[in-house]
Amino acid sequence: MTASTPSASHHDLALIVAANRRVDVVMASVGILILMIATAMLAAVFIDLVASGWARLVNPDFYINFPSRHPEEAGIISAMVGTSLVMLTTAVIAIPLGVAAGLYLEEYAPKNWLTDLIEINVSNLAGVPSIIYGLLALGLFVYGFDLGETVLTAGLTLALLILPVIIVATREAVRSIPQDLREAAYGLGADKWQAVRLYVLPAARPGILTGIIVGLARAIGEAAPVITIGALTFIAFLPPAPLQAEPPFINFDWLTSPFTVMPIQMFNWVSRPQAEFHINAAATGVVLMVMTLAMNALAIYIRLRLRRQQR
Amino acid sequence: MNPVNSLPSRDLDPRRFQGASEEFLRRRALWNQLAAYLLFFAAAASVLVTVGIVYVLIRDSLPFFQQVSLGEFLTDTQWTPVFENARFGVMTLVSATLTVAGIALAVAIPAGLGLAIYLSEYAHPKVRETVKPLLELLEGVPTVVYGFFALLFVTPLLQIFLPGLSGFNLLAPGLVMGIMILPYTASVSEDAMRSVPMGLREAGYALGYSRFRVASRVVIPAGLSGITAAFILGMSRAVGETMVVAIAAGQNPNFGFNPLEGAATITAYIVQMAMGDLPHGSLAYQSVFAAGLALFVITLVFNLIGFYLRRRFREVY
Numbered sequence: 001m002t003a004s005t006p007s008a009s010h011h012d013l014a015l016i017v018a019a020n021r022r023v024d025v026v027m028a029s030v031g032i033l034i035l036m037i038a039t040a041m042l043a044a045v046f047i048d049l050v051a052s053g054w055a056r057l058v059n060p061d062f063y064i065n066f067p068s069r070h071p072e073e074a075g076i077i078s079a080m081v082g083t084s085l086v087m088l089t090t091a092v093i094a095i096p097l098g099v100a101a102g103l104y105l106e107e108y109a110p111k112n113w114l115t116d117l118i119e120i121n122v123s124n125l126a127g128v129p130s131i132i133y134g135l136l137a138l139g140l141f142v143y144g145f146d147l148g149e150t151v152l153t154a155g156l157t158l159a160l161l162i163l164p165v166i167i168v169a170t171r172e173a174v175r176s177i178p179q180d181l182r183e184a185a186y187g188l189g190a191d192k193w194q195a196v197r198l199y200v201l202p203a204a205r206p207g208i209l210t211g212i213i214v215g216l217a218r219a220i221g222e223a224a225p226v227i228t229i230g231a232l233t234f235i236a237f238l239p240p241a242p243l244q245a246e247p248p249f250i251n252f253d254w255l256t257s258p259f260t261v262m263p264i265q266m267f268n269w270v271s272r273p274q275a276e277f278h279i280n281a282a283a284t285g286v287v288l289m290v291m292t293l294a295m296n297a298l299a300i301y302i303r304l305r306l307r308r309q310q311r
Numbered sequence: 312m313n314p315v316n317s318l319p320s321r322d323l324d325p326r327r328f329q330g331a332s333e334e335f336l337r338r339r340a341l342w343n344q345l346a347a348y349l350l351f352f353a354a355a356a357s358v359l360v361t362v363g364i365v366y367v368l369i370r371d372s373l374p375f376f377q378q379v380s381l382g383e384f385l386t387d388t389q390w391t392p393v394f395e396n397a398r399f400g401v402m403t404l405v406s407a408t409l410t411v412a413g414i415a416l417a418v419a420i421p422a423g424l425g426l427a428i429y430l431s432e433y434a435h436p437k438v439r440e441t442v443k444p445l446l447e448l449l450e451g452v453p454t455v456v457y458g459f460f461a462l463l464f465v466t467p468l469l470q471i472f473l474p475g476l477s478g479f480n481l482l483a484p485g486l487v488m489g490i491m492i493l494p495y496t497a498s499v500s501e502d503a504m505r506s507v508p509m510g511l512r513e514a515g516y517a518l519g520y521s522r523f524r525v526a527s528r529v530v531i532p533a534g535l536s537g538i539t540a541a542f543i544l545g546m547s548r549a550v551g552e553t554m555v556v557a558i559a560a561g562q563n564p565n566f567g568f569n570p571l572e573g574a575a576t577i578t579a580y581i582v583q584m585a586m587g588d589l590p591h592g593s594l595a596y597q598s599v600f601a602a603g604l605a606l607f608v609i610t611l612v613f614n615l616i617g618f619y620l621r622r623r624f625r626e627v628y
Contacts, residue, residue: 020521027523031429034422035442041490042449045460052463100353108347121358127544127614129551131578132364135603139367143591160360189328191339193346221453224553228585263455270459270558278463285456296451300444
């Protein structure tokens with residue numbers, strides 16, 4: 001090509017290309033460097049926790065003991081049980097509510113101001129700091145509705161906290177279902193609710209499941225709202241068991257029991273000046289991290305499987 | 312006004328269901344209506360949550376503002392609610408919050424932008440598929456764990472280089488928070504950059520730009536509103552973060568922007584009070600809600616600006 005710009009000789013072009021390539025190599029390396037630092041941080045956090053907490057992690061008593069004034073004897077059984085019970089409550093409340101809301105917003109909502117209000121609302125709630133949910137619970141649930149500092153209050157609070165996560169995940173999952181499926185359902189004689197319940201919802205299940213898992217993983221690690229409602233940090237007993245020997249075989253006393261959860265136990269231990277308690281805190285942190293990383297990894301795996309299926 | 316569209320009367324048309332009784336169709340229509348309304352109420356519940364939050368924050372801090380003037384609340388530089396001569400200057404807490412958030416953003420903005428540029432302009436799609444889950448894992452670590460890390464690993468490490476650093480300080484939690492919100496700012500920025508049409512980039516390449524030049528001169532200006540949204544939303548997260556600062560920054564409210572000393576942020580104060588004995592209705596109890604109200608207003612402003620910007624960048628393309 002003859003040069004239409006008189007100054008563009010072959011040598012000049014080569015210089016420009018070489019300079020561009022140098023800049024690109026540098027910038028790509030910067031990007032990779034940032035990535036490596038972030039990964040190194042994650043690894044550093046995990047390794048630091050495992051190394052600090054090793055003494056208690058390998059001691060089986062840690063998992064079955066109650067908290068104690070003596071750091072070598074303190075364990076996380078009450079925290080683990082509390083976490084499980086609170087998570088159960090959270091799931092039972094948040095999943096139906098969140099999935100229903102997501103289905104409404106995607107399948108039923110007309111394009112009017114009310115729908116816009118609800119959508120803005122959900123986005124806003126996603127950005128509200130978690131401790132504000134704690135204040136909501138303190139003012140409204142603990143004192144207003146007089147539910148007290150119980151498992152039920154904590155479950156309700158955390159359910160509200162992760163509600164936006166589940167709603168958004170449900171919406172994305174339902175949105176990605178092709179319209180053909182619904183048309184096929186209508187063609188077979190389904191009405192709207194049958195189409196949603198029997199065709200759309202099952203198809204959206206993996207996506208919704210991903211959202212639920214991510215939401216619950218987040219709820220497990222949240223300490224701030226639960227502290228605010230008054231979860232106690234020195235619980236040397238377990239809430240009453242849900243199953244019992246006499247009829248009716250299930251009781252709900254555990255819902256109204258005081259409790260503690262793992263992130264709070266960790267916070268309590270790390271706030272003590274004695275270094276021995278920090279070992280316990282580190283060990284609790286490892287348990288927490290393993291749980292949340294496993295749940296997040298599961299969610300990512302489900303999402304990848306889903307993407308592969310859709311291809 | 313009907314919140315539910317496409318009600319089943321259209322679907323349950325007798326012409327489609329030949330031979331079905333009136334009774335059957337009417338019953339099905341009723342079930343459909345019930346289902347639709349139930350779903351609507353579930354969605355409307357989210358509005359109730361917001362109403363609840365605003366109601367509780369205002370109701371429980373109103374008595375506070377009857378005793379402490381708004382002027383004093385906003386301008387006093389001491390926050391000593393439990394002392395004999397109680398002072399209630401929320402700026403004390405806000406200064407600490409802003410300092411930590413500022414440090415976090417100083418880490419998260421360059422790193423997030425750099426990472427976003429790398430992921431959207433340079434990285435092989437396979438790399439991106441591996442990196443994004445990794446960032447999600449980073450985001451999923453519980454914040455108490457980051458707090459522990461900041462207090463017992465980062466602070467001693469920094470003290471090697473900065474001997475004047477006290478045990479509780481704002482620098483360590485700020486840095487850790489920066490890495491904590493990095494995945495969020497990186498992914499929102501990257502979404503903004505990826506939504507810029509390929510044509511614009513190709514125009515840059517046709518002019519002989521390097522990838523970096525395309526990224527900085529074409530893509531970033533084009534996606535600017537989305538990128539700004541990412542940082543504002545990141546700021547909102549940093550302001551609202553509780554456990555990292557409660558553990559590593561100490562619980563001593565002191566006014567100032569010195570990152571080498573510990574100071575209580577709004578969130579740390581609320582947690583500290585909640586852990587102690589809070590007689591319902593006392594001034595200390597109300598001060599918690601007043602502080603919470605201040606926090607809510609700050610994050611609300613950031614969130615609204617951020618969402619508005621995000622919507623704008625989605626509409627343009």
